[in-house]
Amino acid sequence: MAKSFILKGDLVFNKVKDKLETIKDGFLVCKDGEVEGVYKSFDEIGDEFKQFELHDYSGHLIVPGLTDLHAHAPQYMFRGLWMDMELLDWLNTHTFPNEAKYADMDFAKKAYRIYTNDIKKGATTRLVAFGTIHTDATLMLMDLMEESGVVSCIGKVNMDRNSPDYLVETTEESMRETRRWLEEVCKKDYKNTMPILTPRFIPSCTDELMKDLGKLSKENNLPLQSHLSENLSEIEWVKELCPWSEGYGDAYDKMGCFGGEGRKTVMAHCVWSSEEESGLMKKNGVFVAHSPSSNSNLSSGIAPVRRYLNEGVNVGLATDVAGGSHGSIFRAVSDAIQVSKLYFRYIDESMKPLTLAEAFYLATKGGGAFFGKCGSFENGYEADILVLDEKSIPTPLDDLKLDERLERFVYLADERDIIHKYVRGNQLF
Amino acid sequence: MAKSFILKGDLVFNKVKDKLETIKDGFLVCKDGEVEGVYKSFDEIGDEFKQFELHDYSGHLIVPGLTDLHAHAPQYMFRGLWMDMELLDWLNTHTFPNEAKYADMDFAKKAYRIYTNDIKKGATTRLVAFGTIHTDATLMLMDLMEESGVVSCIGKVNMDRNSPDYLVETTEESMRETRRWLEEVCKKDYKNTMPILTPRFIPSCTDELMKDLGKLSKENNLPLQSHLSENLSEIEWVKELCPWSEGYGDAYDKMGCFGGEGRKTVMAHCVWSSEEESGLMKKNGVFVAHSPSSNSNLSSGIAPVRRYLNEGVNVGLATDVAGGSHGSIFRAVSDAIQVSKLYFRYIDESMKPLTLAEAFYLATKGGGAFFGKCGSFENGYEADILVLDEKSIPTPLDDLKLDERLERFVYLADERDIIHKYVRGNQLF
Numbered sequence A, B: 001m002a003k004s005f006i007l008k009g010d011l012v013f014n015k016v017k018d019k020l021e022t023i024k025d026g027f028l029v030c031k032d033g034e035v036e037g038v039y040k041s042f043d044e045i046g047d048e049f050k051q052f053e054l055h056d057y058s059g060h061l062i063v064p065g066l067t068d069l070h071a072h073a074p075q076y077m078f079r080g081l082w083m084d085m086e087l088l089d090w091l092n093t094h095t096f097p098n099e100a101k102y103a104d105m106d107f108a109k110k111a112y113r114i115y116t117n118d119i120k121k122g123a124t125t126r127l128v129a130f131g132t133i134h135t136d137a138t139l140m141l142m143d144l145m146e147e148s149g150v151v152s153c154i155g156k157v158n159m160d161r162n163s164p165d166y167l168v169e170t171t172e173e174s175m176r177e178t179r180r181w182l183e184e185v186c187k188k189d190y191k192n193t194m195p196i197l198t199p200r201f202i203p204s205c206t207d208e209l210m211k212d213l214g215k216l217s218k219e220n221n222l223p224l225q226s227h228l229s230e231n232l233s234e235i236e237w238v239k240e241l242c243p244w245s246e247g248y249g250d251a252y253d254k255m256g257c258f259g260g261e262g263r264k265t266v267m268a269h270c271v272w273s274s275e276e277e278s279g280l281m282k283k284n285g286v287f288v289a290h291s292p293s294s295n296s297n298l299s300s301g302i303a304p305v306r307r308y309l310n311e312g313v314n315v316g317l318a319t320d321v322a323g324g325s326h327g328s329i330f331r332a333v334s335d336a337i338q339v340s341k342l343y344f345r346y347i348d349e350s351m352k353p354l355t356l357a358e359a360f361y362l363a364t365k366g367g368g369a370f371f372g373k374c375g376s377f378e379n380g381y382e383a384d385i386l387v388l389d390e391k392s393i394p395t396p397l398d399d400l401k402l403d404e405r406l407e408r409f410v411y412l413a414d415e416r417d418i419i420h421k422y423v424r425g426n427q428l429f
Helices: A073-078 A087-103 A105-121 A135-148 A171-188 A207-220 A232-241 A248-254 A275-284 A292-297 A305-311 A329-346 A356-371 A402-412 B073-078 B087-103 B105-121 B135-148 B171-188 B207-220 B232-241 B248-254 B275-284 B292-297 B305-311 B329-346 B356-371 B402-412
Strands: A005-014 A020-031 A034-039 A053-064 A066-072 A124-130 A151-155 A193-195 A224-228 A265-269 A287-290 A314-317 A385-388 A418-423 B005-014 B020-031 B034-039 B053-064 B066-072 B124-130 B151-155 B193-195 B224-228 B265-269 B287-290 B314-317 B385-388 B418-423
Touching: A005 A356, A005 A385, A005 A402, A020 A356, A020 A402, A053 A356, A053 A402, A053 A418, A066 A073, A066 A265, A066 A287, A066 A314, A066 A329, A066 A356, A073 A087, A073 A105, A073 A124, A087 A105, A087 A232, A105 A135, A124 A356, A124 A418, A135 A151, A135 A171, A135 A193, A171 A193, A171 A207, A207 A224, A224 A248, A232 A248, A248 A275, A275 A305, A287 A305, A287 A356, A292 A329, A292 B329, A305 A314, A305 A329, A314 A329, A314 A356, A329 A356, A329 A402, A329 B292, A329 B329, A356 A402, B005 B356, B005 B385, B005 B402, B020 B356, B020 B402, B053 B356, B053 B402, B053 B418, B066 B073, B066 B265, B066 B287, B066 B314, B066 B329, B066 B356, B073 B087, B073 B105, B073 B124, B087 B105, B087 B232, B105 B135, B124 B356, B124 B418, B135 B151, B135 B171, B135 B193, B171 B193, B171 B207, B207 B224, B224 B248, B232 B248, B248 B275, B275 B305, B287 B305, B287 B356, B292 B329, B305 B314, B305 B329, B314 B329, B314 B356, B329 B356, B329 B402, B356 B402
Parallel strands: A005 A053, A066 A124, A124 A151, A151 A193, A224 A265, A265 A287, A287 A314, B005 B053, B066 B124, B124 B151, B151 B193, B224 B265, B265 B287, B287 B314
Antiparallel strands: A005 A020, A020 A034, A053 A385, A385 A418, B005 B020, B020 B034, B053 B385, B385 B418
C-alpha cells in the first residue's frame, strides 16, 4: 500500500482550537504516512512530491480523522438500550451481567467483530477503549482492532472489589492476569494497537490494586485510563472509600494513577471536577474524555468543558458507548455543543457555549494529542483522513462555505456518508 | 390503491402514555384506511377480514407514524447551519434573509421539493408547518405536501411589524393575502393538506393583525399555530409590546389566538411557561410542540414537559427545523428524553425524566391527537404505519424484547432504516 499520495478536495481542519482552516479545491500531500503539507494549488507542491499518485476528491470535504478518547468495546452490543437508570444501578443491572458474557470466547468474537467492523466504517481513526476483565477476550479485541487498521489503546479491565461474583478478580489474580496480558501483547507485534492499564474506577479497585497498577504504569511508562467524577452518588462513595484523600482525582494521584512524569492518562467524564481536581489534571497532563451523550443518558450532568479549556486542561471527545448511545464522534461534536449551551443557560452564563470550531478541535487535535501529532493537517501530523459525502443532505444553497458544510455534516450526516478513510496514510476504504 | 390489508410483524404502540403495547409476530388489520384491530394470531382476525391482502413483515418492527407538531418548511434548506446564536439574532441574521428567497417561485419549488421528498421518505406521517409570508410559495408547498401523501397543516405566515423591509406585510395586506390564500386552498380540493393560520409570533404581529386572525379563526373554525415563551429576551420583548396582558399566553388569548371553543391551536416551545400560562393552555386545549433540539441549539433552555404531562396539557414533539437541526421525530424522541434528564438533574429533581414509552407517546398519540384519532393502533385510529429495519444496528443479543428494539431504533437508526410507510392506509413506499 502506497503511503505517499496527494489528495485533492475541500480541506477543513484546526490548527488552533477556536478557528477552522479551510482550503477550497486544495491539495494535501501525504509522505510516508505523514502530512507533508497542504496547498492551495498543485503548482505550490514541491517538485519532489508532484509525482505522487493523486486521488481527486473534488467537491468533497476532507477532514482529519476523529479520536474517540473513551469507549467500552464490550458494551457496544447494547448501545441505545436501557437508558432509564443512573450510573451505579445501570452498572449492576445491565452492564456487569453483559460484560460477564465475554468469558465466552465465541460470544466475544461475535460481539467484538460487530464493534470493530463499525469502527472501521466510522469516523474514528484513534480509539481509547476498555475491554473487560477477561484477558483472552481483550487480546481478541486487540487482534480485531489491529485488523481494522484503526489505531487504538485497549485495556484489560481490573476489578477486585464491589463487583458481582461473576465479574471480579482477586487483587493477586488481577495483577497476574494484567502481566500475562502485557506479555501476550508484546508477542503480538501489533503495528497500531497498544495496551493501556485500565482500573475500572476507584469503587471497583482496592487501594492495593490501584497502587500496584500505578507502579506498573510508572515502571513501564504505560498509559492508563479510568473514570472520574461522573456521578454524584459515585463521588460520595469514593469519599467513603478513600477518606485519606482530598478528593477523587487526588485519590488516583496519591495511588500513582493520575499521569505526571510524562505518563499518558485519560479520565472519562469529569462532570463534577472541582477547580482543585482540574488543576491537578492540568499539572499532570491528564486528558478529560468528554462524553456528552453518556452524561445526559445516565442523568450525570454536563461537564464544564469551557472551564477546562480556559484552564488549559487537555480535553477530547468520547462516545462512551454504551452509556453513550451512539458510536459516532461526529455526533459527539454536536452533542458537546448542545449541552454546552444548556450549561451556559442554566449553570454559568460566564461560560460561553462551544463553537463548531472548538468542538471539532476537541474531536480531532484535542483528543488526538493523546496519540501524539494527530488530528490536524499541519506538517508532520500523522495522516488520519476522512473524505465525506454530502449527498444525503441536499440543499438549494449553492454558496456554502467549507466550515458551513462541515457544520451541516456534523449535525446531520452519519457513518454512511464517509466515503474514504485513511489512518497513518493507509487507506482503509 | 387498496386501503384494506393485513400487516404481519412485531407491533409496538401506545394506548396510554407510560406503557408500550407489544405484540410479537402480531397482525394489524387495516380496513378502509383505519385500524380495525391488532391480533396475536391470524385465527383471531374476524372472518370478514381474513381475505384482505397480507403483507408479511415478520421480524420487522411495525409502529405508528410520527407527528411533527412544528417545523418551518422554508428553513429546511439551512438545517444544521449557523447554530451559534440565540433566537432573535438568529432570526435577523440568517432566518429572515433566507425566508425572503421564497418570493422567487423557482427557488421555492427547488427548496420545497427537497423538503417534501425528505418528509415522504422519513418517519413523519403528520406535519404542522410554517411556510413564509409568500402566498404563492405557500400554495406550492401545499401542492407538494399533497403530492407526498403525508397529512399536513400548512400556514402562510403573517408578519406586519418588527420585520425587515424585505420580509414584511402591511396589516391590510397580510389579511388580504391570508384570505386569498384560504380561497385558493378551497379550490384545490386537497385530500391530506389543510390550512392553518400562522401569525409568526407576537413580536412580528400587531395587535390589530392578531385580533383579525383570531376573528378569522373563530368564524371559520380554523386551526392556528405560533410560538410561545421560547427565549428569555423574546419574553421580555412581548411584555413591552403587550403591557396590557398578564403574560405571553394571556396576550394570545386576549387577542383570540389561543384555542378554546374547540379550536385547534399549537404553540411551539413553551420553554419558560409559568403555571398560569400552562393552566390556560390546558383550559383551552392548546398543544405544546416540544422542540428539544431547537431549544438546545438556540440556547433557549429545556421545556418542563414532565410538568405539562402532570398538569394534563396536550404535548407533542417537533423538529422545529431549522432551529432544530434534524428533520427526524425519532431523533426528537431521544433528544426529549436526554434533555428531560438534564432538567431533572439541574432544575427540578421532583420532575422525573421522560421514559421511552412516554417520549414515544408524545411522538405518536400525543402529537397525533392534533389530527384526531391518530398515532396509535387502537381500533378506529387512522392507519399511519411505519415498518422498520434494524440491520444497520447489529448486535449479538438475540433475545431483545420489542420495546428494547424500539429503544435501540430511536437512539441509533434514521430515515434510511424505514422500509415501508403508510398514511391513512395509503402505502407511500
